[in-house]
Amino acid sequence: MVKADDMLLFVHVVEEGSFSKVSAKYEITMSVVSKRVARLEKALNVQLLYRTTRKLSLTDAGQALYKKAKLAQQALQDAEDVVAGYSSDIRGRIKITMPVVTANLVLNQALVEFCEQYPGIEVELRVTNRVVDILDEGFDLAIRTANLADSSLVARRLVDSNWVVCATPDYLQTYGEPEHPYELEKHHCLLYKYEGTKPEAWLFRVDGEDKLMAVKGRYRTNTLDTLKHGVLAGFGLAYLPRALIHEELEAGKLVSVLSPYVGKELGIYAVYPGSRQPDKKLNLLVEHFRQALQRKKQYFA
The missing domain is CATH 3.40.190.10 (Periplasmic binding protein-like II)
Structure with missing residues (x-):
């Protein structure tokens, strides 16, 4: 017979990624953790985990069980929270x-x-x-x-969260300040390449319509902090969340450009x-x- 406590322990093992972490966190021995997972596998007559010296990974059956057991864990937590709500x-x-x-x-x-x-x-x-x-x-x-x-x-x-196109005063003094998004083709743009996306287009509001403008640059990164360091080094223009560069804008280290056209606002x-x-x-x-x-x-x- 499958024991509910073993299923909940299995969820903890998956989320912690090791028997030792579960052992330390819940103050039970590693041998007990191992035996209870083995007991669950025996009761279900299926292997749930691949065990190596470095890590644990889920079998297909383990992945399926984890999803359902996690829902059961959340249902129990919800029930506890409902009662706790009276306190x-x-x-x-x-x-x-x-x-x-x-x-x-x-x-x-x-x-x-x-x-x-x-x-x-x-x-x-x-x-x-x-x-x-x-x-x-x-x-x-x-x-x-x-x-x-x-x-x-x-x-x-x-x-x-509003975004801004920005550059250093020195960059703008050297290369000029663009007055329209079309002028970006003359500039070096620092590109944010998020997972699964293409970085070569920036969103602007032109003549009342949202338009993606193609931009070019030799510098691509998947982190906004790295992009910020690049623009502060005077390497080009960047399209960044205002919150990330608020203090640099206030101090004059960066200058916002193309403000009438910037159309990127995210919640x-x-x-x-x-x-x-x-x-x-x-x-x-x-x-x-x-x-x-x-x-x-x-x-x-």
């Missing part, structure tokens, strides 16, 4: 993912403040620019800067699975993030 004691675990710029600018500090305010809260934060599958990877909450169109997710807009959203009703602690965290971002609204606008 003023806020506790539980929240697994979060967010992009690098938003984390570094505001939300790292905001998350620490939230944990200090609610000692019963345990958080796991993954900072990455990769758009993770929050259902498959077991996240409770994602912060995303995007135009969202995925109806399977519930999203709450926290703040608007920063709190996103969670539509299949799951947000609980009290999650609602509190989302509101805490919204307020933290709104307090720095001048950085984004």
